[in-house]
Amino acid sequence: MKAKQLMDNDFVYISKDDSVVEVSKAMEEVRRFTCPVVDDDKKLVGWITAFEITKGLREGAEKISDIMSAPDEVDTVNENDPARIAVIKTADNRFVTVPVVNDDNQVMGMIRSCDIVELLSSLYDIKVKSIYLAMQDQLKGVTWDELMEASANVSTRTTGKKITAKEYEANIETATFGEAIWATGGLEKFFAGLIAVGELVVARKVGRARR
Amino acid sequence: MKAKQLMDNDFVYISKDDSVVEVSKAMEEVRRFTCPVVDDDKKLVGWITAFEITKGLREGAEKISDIMSAPDEVDTVNENDPARIAVIKTADNRFVTVPVVNDDNQVMGMIRSCDIVELLSSLYDIKVKSIYLAMQDQLKGVTWDELMEASANVSTRTTGKKITAKEYEANIETATFGEAIWATGGLEKFFAGLIAVGELVVARKVGRARR
Numbered sequence: 148m149k150a151k152q153l154m155d156n157d158f159v160y161i162s163k164d165d166s167v168v169e170v171s172k173a174m175e176e177v178r179r180f181t182c183p184v185v186d187d188d189k190k191l192v193g194w195i196t197a198f199e200i201t202k203g204l205r206e207g208a209e210k211i212s213d214i215m216s217a218p219d220e221v222d223t224v225n226e227n228d229p230a231r232i233a234v235i236k237t238a239d240n241r242f243v244t245v246p247v248v249n250d251d252n253q254v255m256g257m258i259r260s261c262d263i264v265e266l267l268s269s270l271y272d273i274k275v276k277s278i279y280l281a282m283q284d285q286l287k288g289v290t291w292d293e294l295m296e297a298s299a300n301v302s303t304r305t306t307g308k309k310i311t312a313k314e315y316e317a318n319i320e321t322a323t324f325g326e327a328i329w330a331t332g333g334l335e336k337f338f339a340g341l342i343a344v345g346e347l348v349v350a351r352k353v354g355r356a357r358r
Numbered sequence: 359m360k361a362k363q364l365m366d367n368d369f370v371y372i373s374k375d376d377s378v379v380e381v382s383k384a385m386e387e388v389r390r391f392t393c394p395v396v397d398d399d400k401k402l403v404g405w406i407t408a409f410e411i412t413k414g415l416r417e418g419a420e421k422i423s424d425i426m427s428a429p430d431e432v433d434t435v436n437e438n439d440p441a442r443i444a445v446i447k448t449a450d451n452r453f454v455t456v457p458v459v460n461d462d463n464q465v466m467g468m469i470r471s472c473d474i475v476e477l478l479s480s481l482y483d484i485k486v487k488s489i490y491l492a493m494q495d496q497l498k499g500v501t502w503d504e505l506m507e508a509s510a511n512v513s514t515r516t517t518g519k520k521i522t523a524k525e526y527e528a529n530i531e532t533a534t535f536g537e538a539i540w541a542t543g544g545l546e547k548f549f550a551g552l553i554a555v556g557e558l559v560v561a562r563k564v565g566r567a568r569r
Contacts, residue, residue, distance in 0.1 A: 197408030
């Protein structure tokens with residue numbers, strides 16, 4: 148995924164000659180706390196946050212150019228950068244928004260932290276069952292019941308709490324990847340558990356084939 | 359993980375009798391676009407964003423009570439809720455901040471979308487190698503070289519591009535879980551690949567044991 152596929156196109160371009168009052172109204176209207184300041188060619192020439200606006204309004208500043216941050220204080224991503232570059236910059240610097248530019252430094256969009264949350268959490272929302280279905284598809288010849296049986300065995304062994312294949316199946320029907328990671332204590336442990344299940348059913352499959 | 363472990367404690371409590379001008383300065387100082395309005399008992403009685411502040415400053419509003427949103431317009435999470443509730447609310451509603459309250463509706467902290475990005479992206483930043491190490495640990499008796507050999511085989515088969523065990527090892531030395539998911543086309547596919555590797559080494563192990 149590229150930065151341009153994650154960016155938000157619903158933002159206001161502002162010019163350094165715009166009035167502080169008018170920009171404050173525009174930002175309220177689109178509900179954006181940050182705005183790129185661009186020239187006639189849409190190139191990034193500055194940056195405005197609601198903090199500059201409130202200070203500007205209090206002090207009676209007239210033009211955006213009087214209150215904006217310099218462009219070199221703004222971190223950008225290129226539209227063709229991997230989306231994860233924007234994610235890393237947001238996480239490391241606690242950005243609310245990162246502007247997305249093209250090779251000519253023209254502002255093409257903005258990546259917002261809430262958009263990133265939506266993207267990342269969609270991964271967490273994947274049902275554990277769909278991972279099991281991919282697993283069954285991969286392990287040709289293993290039945291769903293065998294998979295559930297093996298999972299219940301591994302779970303009982305790992306947690307010390309007895310669980311039946313039917314109960315296990317009911318659990319993964321609703322559980323998400325995110326819940327599973329939290330429940331098992333981390334990604335590596337979650338994977339190790341799934342590998343243990345795979346190991347059990349594969350050992351049985353190989354055993355069957357040799358009998 | 360609970361909401362209280364994810365929340366930010368660096369915020370300003372404001373009162374409905376505070377002046378709009380003073381609150382605007384405080385918000386600039388701590389660099390927060392949103393603030394909870396609380397009573398003397400720290401209970402949530404309203405909500406302020408930079409949009410109410412800019413509008414209030416323009417229109418000469420004096421007190422926070424004149425411009426704040428009503429508490430029923432604010433979505434909160436309980437400090438003991440799972441952190442993922444806050445994640446889901448943020449993703450679904452595009453919140454920048456969600457206030458965290460205790461059972462008495464007292465505001466204990468704020469969960470910010472950039473904090474969530476940091477949390478979620480730390481999952482993506484886990485090295486693929488550590489998943490392989492967990493896998494090796496699980497598959498007792500399988501050597502690292504066998505694992506890399508099997509992975510190179512599976513990768514060559516899946517992508518049609520020949521890769522050696524050494525090259526595969528060099529790749530996972532730096533690659534993260536996030537990159538691997540993007541590269542393989544999704545969590546299920548990434549996982550199916552790991553299972554295929556596990557299947558190959560387990561089949562060999564079982565074969566060896568029977569010989």
